[in-house]
Amino acid sequence: MNTSIVDVLIENIQTDLQLLQEVETKMEALKSEKSIIFERLKSSRKDMGVMLKYADETQQKKIETLGFDISEPQKSVNTIATVAFDIIMKVKDNQITNGDLYDAYVKYCKDKKEEAEKYSAFNIKCRSLFNTQKLLRKKGTDPKSTREDIISLNGRILFKEEAIAKEKTETPEKENTPILTSKKTSEKPKEIPLPLDSKKKTATDKKQNNGKR
Missing domain, CATH: 4.10.270 (Myosin, subunit A)
Structure with a gap:
């Protein structure tokens, strides 16, 4: 047990x-x-x-x-990233090249009488926008430079080459008009028939001339 x-x-x-x-x-x-x-x-x-x-x-x-204090400024927000995001929100189709984005940021700093960061530092400060997928980046035509990269707002992507391709498909192609070329002919020009009265007069003249001879 x-x-x-x-x-x-x-x-x-x-x-x-x-x-x-x-x-x-x-x-x-x-x-x-x-x-x-x-x-x-x-x-x-x-x-x-x-x-x-x-x-x-x-x-x-x-x-x-949700617990946010609207009146309290958000100190943790990256100022440069905020400016870059504001620029993207205002440009047409919410997209711009990285070089133009930096130039717009420099202009903003000049208007505010602030010192702008260098291009490399600007890109580092904006990384958070891409890490959180607020912005998207598509590589430009120059693989060695980031200035031609297309920066766009996530959810509104319309790349320039796609827009151009769309425009081409919507534009009707011009019809090929054949070019007319003149044909060279070795034919002799046709004789123009004389009127009946002219024929009689010519025959009479010939008889008179023969009679004189």
């Missing part, structure tokens, strides 16, 4: 150990899922810091219910 009780205890312990392992596995999965959700919220809050200025009054009220 003692052996039977021991066997039951062993079985219970084995079962509980198995259940404990399953619970710990679930807890690890939940911790991992919690971490993913937390990072996603963190990223969304950063995005909201950039997009906050574009929110209307109704949207601002909803944002306040």
